[in-house]
Amino acid sequence: NAGVTQTPKFRILKIGQSMTLQCTQDMNHNYMYWYRQDPGMGLKLIYYSVGAGITDKGEVPNGYNVSRSTTEDFPLRLELAAPSQTSVYFCASSYGTERRGNTFGSGTRLTVV
Amino acid sequence: DAKTTQPTSMDCAEGRAANLPCNHSTISGNEYVYWYRQIHSQGPQYIIHGLKNNETNEMASLIITEDRKSSTLILPHATLRDTAVYYCIVRVQGNAGNMLTFGGGTRLMVKP
Numbered sequence: 001n002a003g004v005t006q007t008p009k010f011r012i013l014k015i016g017q018s019m020t021l022q023c024t025q026d027m028n029h030n031y032m033y034w035y036r037q038d039p040g041m042g043l044k045l046i047y048y049s050v051g052a053g054i055t056d057k058g059e060v061p062n063g064y065n066v067s068r069s070t071t072e073d074f075p076l077r078l079e080l081a082a083p084s085q086t087s088v089y090f091c092a093s094s095y096g097t098e099r100r101g102n103t104f105g106s107g108t109r110l111t112v113v
Numbered sequence: 114d115a116k117t118t119q120p121t122s123m124d125c126a127e128g129r130a131a132n133l134p135c136n137h138s139t140i141s142g143n144e145y146v147y148w149y150r151q152i153h154s155q156g157p158q159y160i161i162h163g164l165k166n167n168e169t170n171e172m173a174s175l176i177i178t179e180d181r182k183s184s185t186l187i188l189p190h191a192t193l194r195d196t197a198v199y200y201c202i203v204r205v206q207g208n209a210g211n212m213l214t215f216g217g218g219t220r221l222m223v224k225p
Contacts, residue, residue: 004156035215042200042215043157059214090156101147102213104156 002026006091006105013081013112021076021108023091031094032074033058033102034066036087043090049074081112117201122220125195131188133219135201138182144205146177147213148186150197157200157215160186191223
């Protein structure tokens with residue numbers, strides 16, 4: 001199992017540009033999450049999904065969109081990038097029931113200039 | 114979800130036990146205690162979780178007080194590779210699965 005795979009690892013965007021952060025998992029987890037982590041801070045939940053076709057907002061959803069067309073994939077879309085979106089983005093997945101917690105990807109470091 | 118309080122930083126000598134405390138005095142009866150860690154520039158890594166009984170796995174032990182208002186994560190023989198930020202999180206297992214709220218965590222420095 002590859003676990004949770006995120007691409008790209010690094011990206012620099014100009015203000016106003018758009019991009020999609022990719023996330024895929026091969027563990028057949030039904031729950032998937034997107035977090036962001038600003039320098040020196042803890043993680044904040046952006047969006048989550050409890051299954052294909054179902055998504056919901058987390059703590060900081062503004063400026064982002066998600067979709068979940070398959071169990072494996074949970075892309076995060078940034079529209080009209082702003083400097084405030086400079087952060088490290090982590091995707092995670094888990095089973096719905098209590099097992100071994102969330103499995104996280106290695107992150108995407110995004111800089112908006 | 115209940116809030117947690119952790120020391121900002123701790124040091125530990127290599128080979129010794131690292132005991133990381135966490136206060137969660139407002140924890141509800143159905144909230145679990147989770148521990149994660151984050152090594153520099155990597156994604157968080159799940160360590161252990163528990164409800165009210167003490168738990169042990171290959172990575173660590175979790176001791177939860179009888180009143181469940183605090184807990185301690187124990188790394189029995191800390192190595193340099195255990196240097197990381199450790200997060201204590203309390204969470205209800207509900208429809209949103211393992212949705213986690215991360216605070217500031219404890220920065221553990223393991224020294225030779």
